[in-house]
Amino acid sequence: MARGNSSLSHVVNKYGIVFYDTDHATCYDAILNQNICAPTYLVEEILATLHLFDDLKILLGRLGWVKFVNLQDSVYEWLVWEFMSSLVVDLKR
Numbered sequence: 001m002a003r004g005n006s007s008l009s010h011v012v013n014k015y016g017i018v019f020y021d022t023d024h025a026t027c028y029d030a031i032l033n034q035n036i037c038a039p040t041y042l043v044e045e046i047l048a049t050l051h052l053f054d055d056l057k058i059l060l061g062r063l064g065w066v067k068f069v070n071l072q073d074s075v076y077e078w079l080v081w082e083f084m085s086s087l088v089v090d091l092k093r
Helices: 022-032 044-049 053-064 077-086
Strands: none
Touching: 022 077, 044 053
């Protein structure tokens, strides 16, 4: 069941997912057919061998990204498809 304003029309795609508009449903269905590549993880031992690990930690610390270096979770395809189908990028800005 759709959440939000029940007076608005909703679109149900072929997978039974409810969208607020046809454009979002169309984008989702188009992206759903795309393959998602497995993520590549940073391997601390390789970076240390190449003498890059300390510099990378400094750089990521300054950017506030240190917590993402150790992020090695699985990819949740449905979540990625939902995000990509609703992403709008204004390249003119």
